[in-house]
Amino acid sequence: MAERVLDVRNLKTSFHTAYGLIPAVDGVSFHVDKGETLGVVGESGCGKSVTALSVMRLVPEPPGVIEQGEILFEGKNLLSFSEHQMRRIRGNEIAMIFQEPLTSLNPVYTIGDQIAEAIMLHQGLSQAKAIGRSIEMLRLVGIPLPERRVRAYPFELSGGMRQRVMIAMGLSCNPSVLIADEPTTALDVTIQAQILRLMRQLKQEMGMAILLITHDLGVVAEMAQRVVVMYAGKIVEEAPVAFLFRRPWHPYTAGLLASIPQLDVERKRLHVIKGTVPNLADMPEGCRFNPRCPYADDQCRAYEPELQERDGRKVRCWHPLSQDEEGTSK
Amino acid sequence: MSKQPLLRVENLVKYHPIKGGLFARTVHDVKAVDGISFDIFPGETVGLVGESGCGKTTVGRTILNLTPPTSGKVYFEGKDIFALDKGKMRKLRQDMQIVFQDPYGSLNPRMTVGDMLTEVLLVHKIVARNQAKRRSIELLDVVGLSDYHIDRYPHEFSGGQRQRLGVARALALRPKFIVCDEPVSALDVSIQSQVLNLLEDLQDEFGLTYLFIAHDLSVVKHISDRIAVMYLGKIVEMTSKRALYETPLHPYTQALLSAVPIANPELKREQIILEGEVPSPIKPPSGCRFHTRCAYVKPMCRELVPEWREVRPAHHVACHLVS
Numbered sequence: 001m002a003e004r005v006l007d008v009r010n011l012k013t014s015f016h017t018a019y020g021l022i023p024a025v026d027g028v029s030f031h032v033d034k035g036e037t038l039g040v041v042g043e044s045g046c047g048k049s050v051t052a053l054s055v056m057r058l059v060p061e062p063p064g065v066i067e068q069g070e071i072l073f074e075g076k077n078l079l080s081f082s083e084h085q086m087r088r089i090r091g092n093e094i095a096m097i098f099q100e101p102l103t104s105l106n107p108v109y110t111i112g113d114q115i116a117e118a119i120m121l122h123q124g125l126s127q128a129k130a131i132g133r134s135i136e137m138l139r140l141v142g143i144p145l146p147e148r149r150v151r152a153y154p155f156e157l158s159g160g161m162r163q164r165v166m167i168a169m170g171l172s173c174n175p176s177v178l179i180a181d182e183p184t185t186a187l188d189v190t191i192q193a194q195i196l197r198l199m200r201q202l203k204q205e206m207g208m209a210i211l212l213i214t215h216d217l218g219v220v221a222e223m224a225q226r227v228v229v230m231y232a233g234k235i236v237e238e239a240p241v242a243f244l245f246r247r248p249w250h251p252y253t254a255g256l257l258a259s260i261p262q263l264d265v266e267r268k269r270l271h272v273i274k275g276t277v278p279n280l281a282d283m284p285e286g287c288r289f290n291p292r293c294p295y296a297d298d299q300c301r302a303y304e305p306e307l308q309e310r311d312g313r314k315v316r317c318w319h320p321l322s323q324d325e326e327g328t329s330k
Numbered sequence: 331m332s333k334q335p336l337l338r339v340e341n342l343v344k345y346h347p348i349k350g351g352l353f354a355r356t357v358h359d360v361k362a363v364d365g366i367s368f369d370i371f372p373g374e375t376v377g378l379v380g381e382s383g384c385g386k387t388t389v390g391r392t393i394l395n396l397t398p399p400t401s402g403k404v405y406f407e408g409k410d411i412f413a414l415d416k417g418k419m420r421k422l423r424q425d426m427q428i429v430f431q432d433p434y435g436s437l438n439p440r441m442t443v444g445d446m447l448t449e450v451l452l453v454h455k456i457v458a459r460n461q462a463k464r465r466s467i468e469l470l471d472v473v474g475l476s477d478y479h480i481d482r483y484p485h486e487f488s489g490g491q492r493q494r495l496g497v498a499r500a501l502a503l504r505p506k507f508i509v510c511d512e513p514v515s516a517l518d519v520s521i522q523s524q525v526l527n528l529l530e531d532l533q534d535e536f537g538l539t540y541l542f543i544a545h546d547l548s549v550v551k552h553i554s555d556r557i558a559v560m561y562l563g564k565i566v567e568m569t570s571k572r573a574l575y576e577t578p579l580h581p582y583t584q585a586l587l588s589a590v591p592i593a594n595p596e597l598k599r600e601q602i603i604l605e606g607e608v609p610s611p612i613k614p615p616s617g618c619r620f621h622t623r624c625a626y627v628k629p630m631c632r633e634l635v636p637e638w639r640e641v642r643p644a645h646h647v648a649c650h651l652v653s
Contacts (some may be wrong), residue, residue, distance in 0.1 A: 043518040158607055188381035188545065190604045193589035197603055215519060218548075218591030241595040259523035261552030263575065263590050264597065269530070270523035270552065276488050277518070 002033035004072075005176050005209045006055065006094075011069035013047075013054045016062055019281040023067070024050045026233040029307075032177065037203065037210040039224030039241070041217060041256075045277050047233040048213045052179050055211070056096055057086050074176070092122040095170035099182035101162035105154040111138075112150030115169045122173045137168040141198060160191035164198070171202060178203075179211045184219065196223060217260060221245055229253050232278055232288040239313040249313065249320040251293045287318065295319050334408070335369035336507060336539050337393065342366050342402035344385075344392050348612070358612050362388040364563035365402070367638065372506070375533065375540040377554030377571070379547055379586070383608060384560040386543045390509040393541070394426050395419060406507070424454055427500035431512035433492030437484040443470070443495060444480040450502045469498045472535075474528060490521035497528065507539045514549060526553060547590050551575055559583045562619040563611055565638070569645035579641065579652045582620045618650065626651055 013025040025047040032038045040048045053059045055071055057078060071078040073094065078086065090096075098104040106114055115137060116130035125133065131150065138146035141164040154162060163183060170178055180199070184192040196219065203210055212223055220227055220241065227244045229237040229252065237250040248254040258271035275292045278284055286303055290296040299318050307316040315322070345359035362385040370376045380386045391397045393404045395411050404411050406426060414422060430436040438446060447466035451457050457465050467477045473494040484492060493513060500508050510529065514522040530553065532538060544550050550557060551571055558568040559582065567580040578584045585602045592599075604623050609615055615622050621631040628651065636648045 043520060160607055188608075189547070189589040190381060190585060191607065192591070193601060193603045194605075196591070197601075216591065217519070217593040221593045221595040222591045245593060245595050256519055257593065259520055260593060261523075261526070261548040262593060263548050263551060263587065264592055264594065267552065270527055272524050272527060273520040276490065276521065 002036070004031050005034050005074060006211070007031040007070075007072040008051075008055065009070040009072065011051065011054055011071065012067040013050050013059055013064060014067050015064050017281065021065075022280045024064075024233055024280060025054060027069075028230070028233075028235055030228050030235065030238065032209040032211055034176070034209055035203070035207050036226065037212055037224045039220035039227040040211065040213045040230060041215060041220055041227060042230035043215060043277055045232075045280070046230040048230050049181055051230075052096065052181050052211065052213055055179060056090055056094060057081070057083075058090075058096075088122070091118045091170075091175075092173045093175055094177045094179065095173070095175040096179040096181065097163070097166045097170045097183050099185050101159065101166045101186070102154060104166060105162060107154055110151050110153055111157070111165045115150075115165070115172050118169060119172050133172065134168070137172050138165070140171075140202070141165075141168045142194070143168070160187055160194065163187060163191075163195055167195070167198065167202070171206065171208075174206060175208055177209045177211065179213070181213045182215070183212070185214070185216070192219075199223070217245075217257065229256075232283065233280065234288060234316065235307060235314070236289065236316045237314065238307075243313060247322065249315040249322045250289075250317050251295055251319075251321065252289050254321055255292075287316075333371050335405075336372045336407060337370040337541075338403075338405040339369070339389075339393055340367050340403040340405070342389070342392060342404065343400045344388050344397070345400045346388075361563050361611050361614055363392060363399075364614070366560075366563075366565045368558055368565065368568060370507070370539055370541060372539055373533075373537055374555040375542055375553055377550035377557040378541060378543045378560060379545065379550045379557060380560035381545060381586075381608060383562075383611060385563045385611070386545075386560050387511055389560070390428065390511050390541060390543050394423075394428055394509055396428075424456075424503040425506045426509070427503060427505040427507070428509040428511060429493075429496045429500050429513045431515055433489055433496055433516060434484075436496055437492060439484055442481050442483055443475075446495075447480075447499060447502055450499060454503055456503060465502075469502055472501060472532070473498045474524075488521075489517050490524055493517060493525050494528065497525075497532070501532065501536070504536070505538070507541070509541045509543065511543045512545070513542075515544065515546065522549070529553065547587060559586065562608060562614050564619060564648065565646075566620065566649070567645075567647045569642075573642070573645050579645070579647045580620075580649050581624050581626055581651075585623075618648075 009029050011025055011028045012023055014021045014023040028051055042048045054066055112131055112134045115134040119125055119130040119133050135146045135150050138149055143149050143164055184195050224241050227241050228235050231252050237253050248257055255273040273292055284291050287300045287305055290300040305316050305318045307314050342363055343365050344363040345361055347356040348358040350357040378386045392399050444466050447469055448462035451462045451465055470479055475494055514525050542553055554571050556570050557574045558565045561582050567583045578587055585604045588602045606623050609622055617633045618631045618636050621627045630650055636650045638646060638648045640646050641652050
């Protein structure tokens with residue numbers, strides 16, 4: 001069996017708001033194996049970023065609070081760690097890259113200083129050696145003239161270059177897990193293709209696990225081995241990537257796949273998931289997707305389904321689409 | 331198509347000056363749009379795609395005369411719009427409208443939906459004052475909102491609903507032509523399809539003509555009849571959607587198409603991944619602007635600007651290597 005690097009169990013992260021304590025992530029469990037890319041997809045507000053921040057213990061407390069659950073990293077529960085212990089994990093064992101590389105970099109330090117800081121802190125190298133290692137990392141992520149760029153400030157670099165710097169920083173201490181939160185959303189497609197290729201190569205070379213958070217189903221299809229679909233703070237479906245795209249079980253996943261325009265398929269009209277994502281403070285009774293689901297019945301409106309496991313997949317639905325006859329779509 | 335074009339763009343150029351020095355003289359120009367020509371026919375949707383900084387938004391704004399061009403002509407129904415005086419231009423604006431990308435930034439937060447729509451209607455004297463509210467409610471209905479939304483403020487709406495408001499405002503003047511500048515880029519996937527379907531329905535219902543500007547090739551392919559691909563201020567290829575996606579001729583179009591991630595994990599394909607980045611539009615490369623990143627570059631590409639040619643019926647390309 002593959003080695004589990006990260007195992008999140010029943011995570012619940014809530015926020016104190018004017019409407020009381022509202023769960024943004026509500027009982028989420030998943031795991032990532034060594035050398036695997038797990039994709040987490042969902043629309044804005046479904047809790048995917050809060051999940052990532054919870055794993056890093058970066059949810060601002062208050063207003064946030066991790067109410068329950070376990071985050072096992074190599075068997076140790078990160079939620080029982082002190083802030084001091086956590087600092088040794090962050091950036092060293094588990095690294096994170098964010099969507100907006102400009103706001104995640106410090107504008108008044110050179111990129112070399114910023115990469116070297118983490119290396120000096122975690123690996124105990126001298127400054128000269130750390131800068132040398134920074135140059136190596138910049139070369140690894142494909143930045144031209146790294147000896148020169150190491151002295152550049154973030155504003156001197158383009159968006160794609162900044163994201164490469166973020167990746168270089170994230171990987172500088174050889175983490176076992178890389179959390180990438182919408183790493184290419186702010187980038188153009190040709191630059192996105194470069195960054196995704198880079199992430200695939202580096203994963204192969206360094207054997208780390210990647211938790212890839214994105215709303216782009218195309219990116220997931222190209223990068224992930226397994227996919228978790230989130231909706232309104234809960235996992236609604238989990239499956240190996242090929243199965244999920246070939247035959248989604250949850251009506252939400254099926255709706256999402258049918259509503260994106262695709263380059264390789266000609267669609268007369270796009271499918272529409274009616275309505276919008278529910279407000280976290282005002283969740284519908286029963287299944288959270290029921291007001292938008294074309295197959296919802298009384299059972300769905302009254303009782304919330306559990307995440308059920310079958311054939312190596314999981315789905316949270318009273319009437320999963322898998323029960324259909326082959327070839328007919330419900 | 332042998333019809334008269336609704337909109338004809340001829341050799342349009344727009345430079346944004348960069349001022350500097352003691353006397354604020356123009357020291358450089360950002361060559362945002364550098365000599366582009368195309369036609370849009372009544373009832374069709376022309377997609378304009380390209381990466382950030384290629385000048386596609388500037389094209390949209392310049393052909394509506396929201397920003398004056400550096401040179402070139404735009405004809406709307408045969409009229410040279412840059413030659414019109416202010417009053418006539420304002421009259422013409424009724425026919426040409428725009429929907430912006432940012433549904434948050436393009437609505438006045440202090441005006442209710444009703445105020446916003448009636449203001450448009452009254453300024454352009456579309457309806458009498460006592461009819462304005464009724465017409466506003468009709469507009470909300472057309473874009474799929476309800477009459478009780480009329481007294482609400484923009485912050486009370488979701489992103490998708492706000493984009494519907496932007497569409498309602500554009501429709502208020504019964505335009506013939508709408509520039510849609512990245513209208514769904516800020517929306518979630520499930521909301522994006524709602525707005526795209528709405529735009530298509532409205533086109534059928536009111537016979538609208540669209541210039542649809544976007545960076546997402548899948549979205550552009552879905553909605554457009556013909557597509558123009560821009561790179562660094564120039565259109566490099568323009569043809570029907572089918573020809574563009576099945577037989578792209580320009581190396582940039584080919585690379586752009588192959589870079590789009592496809593939501594099918596079992597599809598195996600060769601990706602062309604471009605190296606490097608888009609050069610600066612202040613000092614675009616000599617010759618063909620794409621030559622610094624092109625895999626097929628020949629010596630002539632570095633020196634000669636490729637001509638804009640019709641290489642196949644209704645298929646225009648600017649590339650030396652396409653015959």
